Amino acid sequence: MTQSALAAYLHSHMPLSRAMAVSVVSANAMEVVLEAPLAPNLNMHGTMFGGSIANLALLAAWSVMHLRLEADQFAGQLVVGRSETDYLRPVSGPARALARLDGLDWDGFSRQLNRHGKARLTVTVEVLSDDQIAARLVGTFAAIAGSEAQI
Protein backbone atom coordinates (compact mmCIF):
# COMPACT_ATOMS: atom_id res chain seq x y z
CA MET A 1 0.00 0.00 0.00
CA THR A 2 1.47 3.34 -1.06
CA GLN A 3 1.40 6.63 0.82
CA SER A 4 -1.65 7.92 -1.05
CA ALA A 5 -3.40 4.54 -0.79
CA LEU A 6 -2.91 4.60 2.99
CA ALA A 7 -4.43 8.09 3.22
CA ALA A 8 -7.41 7.00 1.10
CA TYR A 9 -7.81 3.82 3.15
CA LEU A 10 -7.81 5.66 6.48
CA HIS A 11 -10.20 8.36 5.26
CA SER A 12 -12.67 5.92 3.74
CA HIS A 13 -12.63 3.32 6.55
CA MET A 14 -12.25 5.60 9.55
CA PRO A 15 -14.42 8.72 9.31
CA LEU A 16 -12.71 10.23 12.34
CA SER A 17 -9.36 10.36 10.53
CA ARG A 18 -11.09 12.46 7.86
CA ALA A 19 -12.69 14.69 10.53
CA MET A 20 -9.22 15.14 12.04
CA ALA A 21 -7.86 15.94 8.53
CA VAL A 22 -5.08 13.38 8.98
CA SER A 23 -2.57 13.32 6.13
CA VAL A 24 0.16 10.80 5.37
CA VAL A 25 3.59 12.46 5.27
CA SER A 26 5.41 9.21 4.50
CA ALA A 27 4.58 5.54 4.75
CA ASN A 28 6.39 2.29 4.25
CA ALA A 29 6.63 -1.07 6.02
CA MET A 30 9.18 0.28 8.51
CA GLU A 31 8.00 3.80 9.32
CA VAL A 32 4.83 5.84 9.03
CA VAL A 33 4.55 9.57 9.62
CA LEU A 34 1.10 11.11 9.91
CA GLU A 35 0.18 14.75 10.33
CA ALA A 36 -2.89 16.59 11.61
CA PRO A 37 -3.59 20.33 11.48
CA LEU A 38 -4.71 22.27 14.54
CA ALA A 39 -8.10 23.66 13.45
CA PRO A 40 -10.28 20.51 13.42
CA ASN A 41 -8.51 19.25 16.55
CA LEU A 42 -8.78 22.27 18.81
CA ASN A 43 -9.63 22.11 22.49
CA MET A 44 -11.07 24.83 24.70
CA HIS A 45 -7.63 26.27 25.38
CA GLY A 46 -6.90 26.95 21.70
CA THR A 47 -4.35 24.13 21.53
CA MET A 48 -4.69 20.57 20.24
CA PHE A 49 -7.10 18.25 22.06
CA GLY A 50 -5.18 15.50 23.86
CA GLY A 51 -7.55 12.94 22.35
CA SER A 52 -6.60 14.06 18.84
CA ILE A 53 -2.91 13.79 19.70
CA ALA A 54 -3.40 10.26 21.03
CA ASN A 55 -5.52 9.30 18.02
CA LEU A 56 -2.88 10.51 15.58
CA ALA A 57 -0.25 8.41 17.36
CA LEU A 58 -2.54 5.38 17.52
CA LEU A 59 -3.27 5.65 13.79
CA ALA A 60 0.45 5.92 12.99
CA ALA A 61 1.24 2.82 15.06
CA TRP A 62 -1.64 0.88 13.52
CA SER A 63 -0.60 1.98 10.03
CA VAL A 64 3.03 0.90 10.22
CA MET A 65 2.07 -2.49 11.64
CA HIS A 66 -0.64 -2.83 8.99
CA LEU A 67 1.82 -2.05 6.18
CA ARG A 68 4.39 -4.50 7.52
CA LEU A 69 1.78 -7.24 7.97
CA GLU A 70 0.60 -6.54 4.43
CA ALA A 71 4.17 -6.93 3.17
CA ASP A 72 4.29 -10.24 5.06
CA GLN A 73 1.04 -11.26 3.33
CA PHE A 74 -0.78 -11.64 6.62
CA ALA A 75 -4.53 -12.16 6.38
CA GLY A 76 -6.43 -11.17 9.48
CA GLN A 77 -7.07 -8.28 11.83
CA LEU A 78 -4.91 -5.86 13.71
CA VAL A 79 -6.53 -4.45 16.86
CA VAL A 80 -5.39 -2.26 19.72
CA GLY A 81 -5.40 -3.82 23.18
CA ARG A 82 -3.89 -1.07 25.31
CA SER A 83 -2.53 2.42 24.91
CA GLU A 84 -0.70 4.74 27.27
CA THR A 85 -0.18 8.36 26.35
CA ASP A 86 1.97 10.95 28.07
CA TYR A 87 1.10 14.51 27.12
CA LEU A 88 4.35 16.41 27.54
CA ARG A 89 3.64 19.89 26.17
CA PRO A 90 0.83 21.77 24.48
CA VAL A 91 0.54 21.63 20.69
CA SER A 92 -0.21 25.00 19.15
CA GLY A 93 0.19 24.09 15.48
CA PRO A 94 0.18 20.96 13.31
CA ALA A 95 1.35 17.73 14.92
CA ARG A 96 3.28 14.82 13.41
CA ALA A 97 3.24 11.27 14.72
CA LEU A 98 6.23 9.03 13.92
CA ALA A 99 5.81 5.28 14.31
CA ARG A 100 8.80 3.04 13.58
CA LEU A 101 9.30 -0.71 13.74
CA ASP A 102 13.11 -0.71 13.92
CA GLY A 103 14.39 -2.00 17.22
CA LEU A 104 11.29 -4.15 17.75
CA ASP A 105 11.34 -7.95 17.67
CA TRP A 106 9.25 -8.31 14.53
CA ASP A 107 10.70 -11.77 13.82
CA GLY A 108 9.60 -13.04 17.23
CA PHE A 109 6.18 -11.47 16.78
CA SER A 110 5.91 -13.01 13.32
CA ARG A 111 6.91 -16.49 14.53
CA GLN A 112 4.34 -16.30 17.34
CA LEU A 113 1.69 -15.21 14.84
CA ASN A 114 2.47 -18.06 12.46
CA ARG A 115 2.47 -20.64 15.25
CA HIS A 116 -0.55 -19.55 17.27
CA GLY A 117 -2.58 -17.39 14.91
CA LYS A 118 -2.28 -14.52 17.36
CA ALA A 119 0.54 -12.32 18.60
CA ARG A 120 1.05 -9.00 20.37
CA LEU A 121 3.49 -6.22 19.71
CA THR A 122 4.11 -2.96 21.56
CA VAL A 123 4.99 0.09 19.50
CA THR A 124 6.14 3.48 20.81
CA VAL A 125 5.13 6.58 18.86
CA GLU A 126 6.42 10.10 19.28
CA VAL A 127 4.27 13.08 18.44
CA LEU A 128 6.23 16.14 17.41
CA SER A 129 5.13 19.72 17.19
CA ASP A 130 7.40 22.64 16.41
CA ASP A 131 10.35 20.19 16.40
CA GLN A 132 9.74 19.15 19.99
CA ILE A 133 8.27 15.97 21.44
CA ALA A 134 4.77 16.90 22.54
CA ALA A 135 3.51 13.44 23.45
CA ARG A 136 4.51 9.81 23.55
CA LEU A 137 2.17 6.88 23.04
CA VAL A 138 2.93 3.25 23.83
CA GLY A 139 0.41 1.02 22.11
CA THR A 140 0.02 -2.74 22.33
CA PHE A 141 -1.60 -4.32 19.29
CA ALA A 142 -2.78 -7.85 18.62
CA ALA A 143 -2.70 -9.41 15.18
CA ILE A 144 -5.27 -12.17 14.83
CA ALA A 145 -5.28 -14.45 11.80
CA GLY A 146 -8.55 -14.67 9.85
CA SER A 147 -10.64 -13.45 12.78
CA GLU A 148 -13.97 -11.85 13.54
CA ALA A 149 -14.76 -8.24 14.33
CA GLN A 150 -12.65 -6.64 17.03
CA ILE A 151 -11.94 -3.11 18.14
Add this chain to the structure above:
Amino acid sequence: MTQSALAAYLHSHMPLSRAMAVSVVSANAMEVVLEAPLAPNLNMHGTMFGGSIANLALLAAWSVMHLRLEADQFAGQLVVGRSETDYLRPVSGPARALARLDGLDWDGFSRQLNRHGKARLTVTVEVLSDDQIAARLVGTFAAIAGSEAQI
Protein backbone atom coordinates in the same frame (compact mmCIF):
# COMPACT_ATOMS: atom_id res chain seq x y z
CA MET B 1 -23.27 24.26 33.71
CA THR B 2 -26.29 22.18 32.80
CA GLN B 3 -26.42 19.05 30.68
CA SER B 4 -27.36 20.94 27.51
CA ALA B 5 -24.82 23.68 28.24
CA LEU B 6 -22.08 21.05 28.53
CA ALA B 7 -23.05 19.55 25.17
CA ALA B 8 -23.03 23.00 23.54
CA TYR B 9 -19.70 23.84 25.19
CA LEU B 10 -18.01 20.64 24.01
CA HIS B 11 -19.38 20.95 20.48
CA SER B 12 -18.43 24.59 20.09
CA HIS B 13 -14.97 24.41 21.70
CA MET B 14 -13.88 20.96 20.54
CA PRO B 15 -14.79 20.30 16.90
CA LEU B 16 -13.82 16.62 17.26
CA SER B 17 -16.57 16.04 19.83
CA ARG B 18 -19.03 17.27 17.18
CA ALA B 19 -17.44 15.06 14.52
CA MET B 20 -17.81 12.13 16.93
CA ALA B 21 -21.46 13.16 17.52
CA VAL B 22 -20.92 13.06 21.30
CA SER B 23 -24.07 13.64 23.32
CA VAL B 24 -24.47 14.30 27.04
CA VAL B 25 -26.68 11.66 28.69
CA SER B 26 -26.38 13.20 32.15
CA ALA B 27 -24.06 15.69 33.78
CA ASN B 28 -23.53 17.07 37.24
CA ALA B 29 -20.57 17.89 39.47
CA MET B 30 -20.26 14.26 40.63
CA GLU B 31 -20.93 12.21 37.51
CA VAL B 32 -20.94 12.72 33.74
CA VAL B 33 -22.23 10.22 31.19
CA LEU B 34 -21.43 10.82 27.53
CA GLU B 35 -22.55 8.79 24.54
CA ALA B 36 -21.28 8.39 20.98
CA PRO B 37 -22.95 6.55 18.10
CA LEU B 38 -21.09 4.02 15.96
CA ALA B 39 -21.32 5.54 12.46
CA PRO B 40 -18.97 8.54 12.73
CA ASN B 41 -16.58 6.48 14.87
CA LEU B 42 -16.20 3.36 12.74
CA ASN B 43 -12.92 1.59 12.15
CA MET B 44 -11.98 -0.73 9.29
CA HIS B 45 -13.49 -3.73 11.07
CA GLY B 46 -16.98 -2.19 11.26
CA THR B 47 -16.69 -1.63 15.02
CA MET B 48 -15.81 1.49 16.99
CA PHE B 49 -12.33 2.94 16.53
CA GLY B 50 -10.29 2.55 19.72
CA GLY B 51 -9.31 6.19 19.49
CA SER B 52 -12.96 7.25 19.57
CA ILE B 53 -13.57 5.06 22.62
CA ALA B 54 -10.60 6.61 24.42
CA ASN B 55 -11.68 10.13 23.39
CA LEU B 56 -15.18 9.61 24.73
CA ALA B 57 -13.76 8.48 28.07
CA LEU B 58 -11.27 11.34 28.18
CA LEU B 59 -14.04 13.86 27.47
CA ALA B 60 -16.22 12.36 30.23
CA ALA B 61 -13.38 12.56 32.76
CA TRP B 62 -12.51 16.11 31.74
CA SER B 63 -16.18 17.12 31.90
CA VAL B 64 -16.90 15.85 35.40
CA MET B 65 -13.75 17.49 36.77
CA HIS B 66 -14.61 20.69 34.89
CA LEU B 67 -18.13 20.76 36.35
CA ARG B 68 -16.85 20.14 39.87
CA LEU B 69 -14.15 22.80 39.53
CA GLU B 70 -16.80 25.19 38.22
CA ALA B 71 -18.96 24.44 41.26
CA ASP B 72 -15.90 25.20 43.40
CA GLN B 73 -15.50 28.52 41.53
CA PHE B 74 -12.05 27.56 40.30
CA ALA B 75 -10.55 29.88 37.70
CA GLY B 76 -7.90 28.28 35.55
CA GLN B 77 -7.24 25.39 33.23
CA LEU B 78 -7.79 21.68 33.38
CA VAL B 79 -5.41 19.66 31.21
CA VAL B 80 -4.68 15.98 30.69
CA GLY B 81 -1.21 14.77 31.65
CA ARG B 82 -1.47 11.04 31.07
CA SER B 83 -4.03 8.52 29.95
CA GLU B 84 -4.04 4.73 29.91
CA THR B 85 -6.74 2.86 28.06
CA ASP B 86 -7.50 -0.84 28.11
CA TYR B 87 -9.67 -1.98 25.22
CA LEU B 88 -11.52 -5.00 26.56
CA ARG B 89 -14.03 -5.91 23.86
CA PRO B 90 -15.21 -4.62 20.51
CA VAL B 91 -17.99 -2.02 20.40
CA SER B 92 -20.57 -2.72 17.73
CA GLY B 93 -23.15 -0.06 18.65
CA PRO B 94 -23.28 3.18 20.62
CA ALA B 95 -20.88 3.55 23.53
CA ARG B 96 -21.36 5.31 26.87
CA ALA B 97 -18.57 6.66 29.04
CA LEU B 98 -19.23 7.04 32.80
CA ALA B 99 -16.92 9.27 34.80
CA ARG B 100 -17.52 9.61 38.54
CA LEU B 101 -15.75 11.54 41.27
CA ASP B 102 -17.06 9.56 44.24
CA GLY B 103 -14.32 7.64 46.00
CA LEU B 104 -11.68 10.14 44.91
CA ASP B 105 -9.88 12.45 47.32
CA TRP B 106 -11.37 15.68 45.97
CA ASP B 107 -10.76 17.49 49.26
CA GLY B 108 -7.05 16.69 49.16
CA PHE B 109 -6.87 17.70 45.50
CA SER B 110 -8.70 20.92 46.30
CA ARG B 111 -6.42 21.78 49.24
CA GLN B 112 -3.35 21.19 47.08
CA LEU B 113 -4.82 23.38 44.34
CA ASN B 114 -5.57 26.22 46.76
CA ARG B 115 -2.13 26.03 48.35
CA HIS B 116 0.08 25.59 45.30
CA GLY B 117 -2.06 26.77 42.39
CA LYS B 118 -1.68 23.35 40.80
CA ALA B 119 -2.86 19.85 41.61
CA ARG B 120 -3.32 16.50 39.92
CA LEU B 121 -6.14 14.01 40.11
CA THR B 122 -6.54 10.59 38.53
CA VAL B 123 -9.99 9.58 37.33
CA THR B 124 -11.08 6.16 36.10
CA VAL B 125 -13.74 5.99 33.39
CA GLU B 126 -15.64 2.96 32.21
CA VAL B 127 -16.95 2.73 28.67
CA LEU B 128 -20.02 0.55 28.31
CA SER B 129 -21.53 -0.94 25.22
CA ASP B 130 -24.44 -3.34 25.17
CA ASP B 131 -24.37 -3.31 29.02
CA GLN B 132 -20.81 -4.61 29.15
CA ILE B 133 -17.56 -2.87 29.96
CA ALA B 134 -15.83 -2.37 26.64
CA ALA B 135 -12.93 -0.22 27.80
CA ARG B 136 -11.44 1.41 30.86
CA LEU B 137 -9.50 4.67 30.85
CA VAL B 138 -7.38 5.98 33.70
CA GLY B 139 -6.64 9.65 33.14
CA THR B 140 -4.49 11.99 35.19
CA PHE B 141 -5.44 15.63 34.94
CA ALA B 142 -3.77 18.78 36.22
CA ALA B 143 -5.72 21.81 37.30
CA ILE B 144 -3.65 24.97 37.00
CA ALA B 145 -4.90 28.24 38.46
CA GLY B 146 -5.04 31.19 36.04
CA SER B 147 -2.54 29.67 33.63
CA GLU B 148 -1.50 29.87 30.01
CA ALA B 149 -2.36 27.56 27.13
CA GLN B 150 -1.85 23.88 27.76
CA ILE B 151 -2.97 20.67 26.14
